[in-house]
Amino acid sequence: MRWNKALIPTFKEDPSDAEVISHKLMLRAGIIKQLSAGLYTFLPLGWRAMLKAMKIIREEMDDIGAQEIFMPSLNPIEIWEETGRAKDMSEILFTFEDRKGHRNVLAPTHEEIITHIARDEIRSFRDLPQIWYQIQNKFRDEPRARFGLLRVREFLMKDSYSLCANWEQLDEIYNLHERAYRRIFSRCGLKYVVVGASSGLMGGSASQEFMVPSDAGEDSTVFCEKCGYAANTEVAESIPSEGSWVEFPGRKKIHTPFLKTVDEVSKFLGVPQNQMLKSLIYVSQKDGQPIMVLLRGDHQLNEEKLSRYIGGTVRPAHPEEVLEWFGVPVGFLGPVGVPKNIKILADKAFPIDKQFATGANEEDYHIVGWKLSEIPDVEFGDFRTVQEGEKCVKCGAPLSVKTTIEIGHIFKLGTRYSEAMGATFTDVDGEQKPIIMGSYGIGIGRILASAIELYADENGIIWPITIAPFEVIITALDVTKSDVVDVAEKLYADLRSAGVDVLYDDRDERAGTKFKDADLIGIPIRITVGRKVAEGNVEIFVRKDGSRQDVRVEDAVNRTVEIRKKLIEEIENKV
RNA sequence: CGGGGUGUGGCGCAGUUUGGUAGCGCACCUGGUUUGGGACCAGGGGGCCGGAGGUUCAAAUCCUCUCGCCCCGACCA
Structure with missing residues (x-):
């Protein structure tokens, strides 16, 4: 992409109504644009990063045998009444009447629709297990949208659902998801923890959350540094402090x-x-x-x-x-x-x-x-909230409490939905049984927000290369000089032929502006084409560690591809 | 929903107390000088001040109502 023709509206100043780092930088770097409270357009840079994350998600989901489908977001309310969630979720449900006077909801999640498919299409234990997933917008009328992409009213979610004939199958598929999720978030370059969680409105038995520790988070998570115990405060346990006690002579x-x-x-x-x-x-x-x-x-x-x-x-x-x-x-x-x-x-x-x-x-x-x-x-x-410094129930070490961003959540749902909606199958023994379900979600926008929260510096975003909108930016300084432009154009063409995602900053701007913008939008590798072309050199700069090296023009493509490979490997090796 | 704040060119803000018909920086356009970390000079375009009603000779400014957005408290990917 040529910057000169691209929609990348960057700003020097912080927007007035952003509070957290990821929100400020996403606005300043032209990643997103707000339409209304909790509603954002993804601009080209933002959408490219989203697509990168989605690609990783699809690869890992397909790898565990999940099948991608696509369900309507517009649902008749009746299906939500079947499970009682029209009422249970009424506070966050967007509902409206269509022209015929029918009540509809904009789906906040899709268990009901999955169960609707399952009750018609699944007949026998031979049809099970199944994993179906989609990447879809979800709608939740949050009482308070805030913090940019961290809490919005319409958001892109990868949601998958498992249908099983027995609990052993569910355990197996739940574990497959846990592993896939670990791979997904690791490949997106995130630091995260998996914690025990409450299943809340989803219902069901077990559930775990994938959390990125961050001050911008809205969940609080209890950690034991010593034994690794970690749980959402909604379910966390601890040994309370001893306290001191006085004796009263009587009542x-x-x-x-x-x-x-x-x-x-x-x-x-x-x-x-x-x-x-x-x-x-x-x-x-x-x-x-x-x-x-x-x-x-x-x-x-x-x-x-x-x-x-x-x-x-x-x-x-x-x-x-x-x-x-x-x-x-x-x-x-x-x-x-x-x-x-x-x-x-x-x-x-x-x-x-x-x-x-x-x-x-x-x-x-x-x-x-x-x-x-x-x-x-x-x-x-157990009705109390665990407090910082109380003792770990597993090992007795003092606990800490940190805020975290929830990027994924996996649930063993059991038969709550299948029973409510009559989704049954014929088991080996000839009995009709309710399908045993699981549901697994990932907030894709939150992946981007978390990455920014984790890695940004005072100059802007530092994308992990695996989800960066572009892997390389070519910064051509002084586009009025033909030798600079010639080299930059050639690099642009050659890098693209080499399969590298390149943004070419061909704007007639001053060096300072271009460097600041490149830092701000956080492209992992920058190739500076400037006065050093006179000696046949360009400079390669790595955003993450600030390292620079001069390389011969003719070696630039190979060297860039090497650095790119190294950056990707640094992430992939942690998977 | 409760509490607080705010709304003035694309962005960030001043002007509101004390009414007199809008200003600054960035961005944008033209010309020139510059050119490796957000340049400089000169010229220029763009806003009827969130909306409605009212008071007044006159309203961004005062009054009433209303809407949007942001922040603080209960939900979730």
Whole structure:
């Protein structure tokens, strides 16, 4: 491609409404252009990088025997009602009526459509297993699109689905995906970790996420440096800190006017924070019933864990609701003497035989000296969020918590969809059984964003060569000089013949502009054709390490091909 | 959805407090001088100031409503 004729709108200044590095650089480098909140056009450079990533994905998917298909994004809502997800996902589902008045959805994912195909086409265990995948735009009405390509409302996803006759097959195909995903992300030049995750709205048994550690990430992941344990905080476990505990001579009610927070009350009573019992009220979205959750005062609730326990989403109760149900304002709640119909859950990190201090269910009063073992009908579970520094459950080393970008997610779905939609097959024993499914997603735009987050420097993007929009840029300085142009043109033609992706900067711009632009858009190898052609030389510059070398014009193509090969190998060797 | 911010040529911003009909830098066009890290000189084009309504002789500026975008909190590739 000749830059002179290309659409590569670069900017010197940071755009005002970008926050994270990848977003700023993608806008500045002419990779993407925003249309509206969470909607972006991929400009030529961006789309070329996307195509590179897709090529890698297709190769690896095809390699595990997956078959590429293409499903409609426009779906009648009825199919989403069959599985109940029209309701479960209603918050993020784009829906609208067509001219006949039928309700439609723009698909946020494709389990339903896959199951629809499967229930018609799969008859026998002999038809299984199957892996079907597609690369398709997904639509999710995110409450808050942000951070450029990291969180958008329409995005390109590679999604695959496995259909199996038994659980062993599912394990096998799930593992195939895990391996394929490792290869895909490694070949895209990313650094990532595979972590245990929650299956959330997808349902199912096991799930793992592929995470790129980055400050721009929106997930938080717990890591053990020592043994390698890693899990999304939604599912992560840890050994809580010991805490310190005081003895109360007996049960007592204490006047605590205006003292509401754990911090205030613990100071006033002289009780360690960990010995305070924090009583939170949540509401089950399913039946609207209130739930009381008890935690150590120094711990934080994890809503995802709670909703998994409940089997449905939850929300914090409004203060008015609390007043209505308990007759006291938040801040003075406790498990002693709550109305009978209220479900009480306690986090297992609070020792059952230790005395606690908590609200008295009476305004301006707290109580001390009770134990959880004395509270009737309490259910125990893991409801807390792991905190930095707590001990690893596997090896006891201190854990760290980092933010991460989720680039891939694999799920063992089981029979949730096949049962809901009647997708069955005849097994060897002649029985009709629901197909056992798995689903596996990759956010392709996030691959690009992650690469930029990982490798950019103060001059701009540094693409891993495997997903770079171009592998080589020829920077012709002073295009008014015929010897420069002649050499540049010849290199351009010869490199393309050698199968190299080349961008030829043939613009009549000053050297500084061209160098800055080349750095900004992050092309891995730059060939500078300038005054050194007088001595028969050009310069080869490697973006990644800043190395430069002068080579004879006649050796330039070979040398460039060698460097390109080396850069690719550096990535491929890590696979 | 709640809270905060912002909207002025393609981009980044000033002007709004104190109404008088729009300005700066980058980019763009013409000519010239320059030419290995975002040049310089001269000239030029482009915006009725997010939208609607109102107040006023007069509105980017004041009032009302509305929309977009960004940021902070609950979801996901």
